[in-house]
Amino acid sequence: MLEFAILGLLLEAPMHGYELRKQLGLRLGGFRAFSYGSLYPALRRLVRAGLIVEDPDRSGSPPATGGGWSRRARRVYRITADGKERFAELLAESGPQTWDDESFGVHMAFFSRTPAETRMRILEGRRRAVEERREGLRAALARAGEQIDRYTRELHELGLDTTEREVRWLNELIERERHPGDDAGPVRP
Amino acid sequence: MLEFAILGLLLEAPMHGYELRKQLGLRLGGFRAFSYGSLYPALRRLVRAGLIVEDPDRSGSPPATGGGWSRRARRVYRITADGKERFAELLAESGPQTWDDESFGVHMAFFSRTPAETRMRILEGRRRAVEERREGLRAALARAGEQIDRYTRELHELGLDTTEREVRWLNELIERERHPGDDAGPVRP
DNA sequence: GCGCGGATGTATCGCGCCGATATAGTGGTC
DNA sequence: GACCACTATATCGGCGCGATACATCCGCGC
Numbered sequence: 001m002l003e004f005a006i007l008g009l010l011l012e013a014p015m016h017g018y019e020l021r022k023q024l025g026l027r028l029g030g031f032r033a034f035s036y037g038s039l040y041p042a043l044r045r046l047v048r049a050g051l052i053v054e055d056p057d058r059s060g061s062p063p064a065t066g067g068g069w070s071r072r073a074r075r076v077y078r079i080t081a082d083g084k085e086r087f088a089e090l091l092a093e094s095g096p097q098t099w100d101d102e103s104f105g106v107h108m109a110f111f112s113r114t115p116a117e118t119r120m121r122i123l124e125g126r127r128r129a130v131e132e133r134r135e136g137l138r139a140a141l142a143r144a145g146e147q148i149d150r151y152t153r154e155l156h157e158l159g160l161d162t163t164e165r166e167v168r169w170l171n172e173l174i175e176r177e178r179h180p181g182d183d184a185g186p187v188r189p
Numbered sequence: 190m191l192e193f194a195i196l197g198l199l200l201e202a203p204m205h206g207y208e209l210r211k212q213l214g215l216r217l218g219g220f221r222a223f224s225y226g227s228l229y230p231a232l233r234r235l236v237r238a239g240l241i242v243e244d245p246d247r248s249g250s251p252p253a254t255g256g257g258w259s260r261r262a263r264r265v266y267r268i269t270a271d272g273k274e275r276f277a278e279l280l281a282e283s284g285p286q287t288w289d290d291e292s293f294g295v296h297m298a299f300f301s302r303t304p305a306e307t308r309m310r311i312l313e314g315r316r317r318a319v320e321e322r323r324e325g326l327r328a329a330l331a332r333a334g335e336q337i338d339r340y341t342r343e344l345h346e347l348g349l350d351t352t353e354r355e356v357r358w359l360n361e362l363i364e365r366e367r368h369p370g371d372d373a374g375p376v377r378p
Numbered sequence: 379g380c381g382c383g384g385a386t387g388t389a390t391c392g393c394g395c396c397g398a399t400a401t402a403g404t405g406g407t408c
Numbered sequence: 409g410a411c412c413a414c415t416a417t418a419t420c421g422g423c424g425c426g427a428t429a430c431a432t433c434c435g436c437g438c
Contacts, residue, residue, distance in 0.1 A: 105344060
C-alpha cells in the first residue's frame with residue numbers, strides 16, 4: 001500500500017524521502033499518515049525490486065571547490081520503467097475490498113491517472129464492502145434489541161451512520177462517473 | 190490493545206480463543222476485528238505475563254470411561270488478580286489520543302465498567318483529537334482552494350463530514366454524561 | 379558573532395497486528 | 409458413508425507504527 005502510494009508520487013516527479021512523506025500527508029488527506037519507520041524500509045524494498053532507483057543528487061550546485069555538496073545528504077528517488085508497469089498493475093487491482101481496507105483511499109488519491117472503467121470497478125467494489133458492513137451493523141443493532149450495552153450500542157450507531165453516509169457519498173460519485181461533464185453542477189436556469 | 194480487550198472479556202467470564210474472538214466481534218461492533226494471527230500470540234503473551242492462566246478444561250463431562258474428553262481440545266483462559274489490576278490500569282489510561290487511535294473504541298466498549306470521571310476524560314480527549322483532525326482537513330480544503338485534485342478533494346470532504354459528525358456525537362455523549370438519568374429521553378408532556 | 383530552537387533529513391529497532399495457511403475434531407444431512 | 413460447514417488451535421512472513429538517534433541548515437534575538 002505504501003509502495004503503491006510512493007510509486008504514484010514518484011510518477012509525477014523524483015523526490016527524496018522527507019518530501020515524499022509530506023506529499024503523502026497532503027494527497028492522502030491525513031486519512032492516512034505513514035511514518036518514517038514505514039517509509040524508509042519501503043523505499044529500500046522498492047530499490048531492491050528495481051521499481052525505483054536512487055538518483056545521484058545534483059539538486060544543489062556541484063562541489064566546485066572539491067569535497068562537500070552545497071546541500072546536505074539527501075537521497076532522491078526516481079521511478080523506473082518496471083516501476084511504472086507495476087504501478088499500472090496496482091492501479092487496476094481493487095484489492096481485498098473489506099470495509100476497513102485502507103487501500104481504497106490510496107487508490108482514489110490516484111484516480112485522475114486511473115482509466116474510467118477501473119475507477120468504476122473500484123468505487124462499486126468499495127460500495128459493496130461498505131454496504132456489507134452497514135448490514136452487519138444493522139443486524140447487530142436489531143438482533144441485540146434492548147439488552148445490548150448502552151455504550152456499545154452508541155458505538156454501533158455512530159458506525160452505522162458513518163457507513164450510511166459513505167454509501168451515499170459513493171452513490172453520488174458513481175452517478176457522477178456515469179455522467180461525466182456535469183462536474184461544475186447543472187447551470188441554474 | 191488486543192490484550193486490553195481480552196482482559197475485559199475474561200473479566201466477565203473464562204473463555205477459550207475461538208469464543209473470545211466471536212465476542213470481540215460483537216462487542217467492538219465490527220469496528221475492530223482482530224485475526225487469530227493476533228489473538229493466539231496475544232493470549233500467550235498474557236499467560237507469560239501472568240495476567241491470565243489456562244484453566245484445565247472441564248467444560249464437557251469428565252472422561253468417566255477413562256481416556257478422551259467429550260469435547261475436543263480447547264484452551265480455556267481465566268483472568269488472574271494481576272490481570273484484573275492491569276485491566277484497571279489500562280481502563281484509566283487514555284492512550285496517545287490521535288484521531289486514528291483505535292483504542293478509543295475498545296475503551297468505550299468497556300465504559301460500563303469505567304468510573305465516570307475516567308469516562309469523561311476519555312471522551313474529552315477523543316473530542317480534542319477528532320477536532321484537531323477536523324481543523325486539519327478544513328485547512329487542507331481551504332488552503333488548496335480550487336487547484337487540489339478533484340478526487341482528493343472528495344476524499345477530504347467525506348473525512349470532514351465524518352469528523353464533524355463524530356464531534357457532534359461526542360458532544361451528545363458528554364452532555365449525557367453530565368446529566369445522568371436522562372437516558373430514556375425526556376418524557377413528552 | 380553567538381547560541382538556540384525549529385525545520386530538514388536519513389536511519390534503525392522491537393513489536394503489534396494481519397492474511398494466508400495448515401491441521402483436525404464435530405455434527406448434521408442427503 | 410460421504411460431504412460440508414463449523415469449531416478450534418496454531419504458525420509464518422511481512423507491513424506499518426512509535427520511539428529514538430543523529431546530523432545539518434537557517435533565521436532569530438541578544
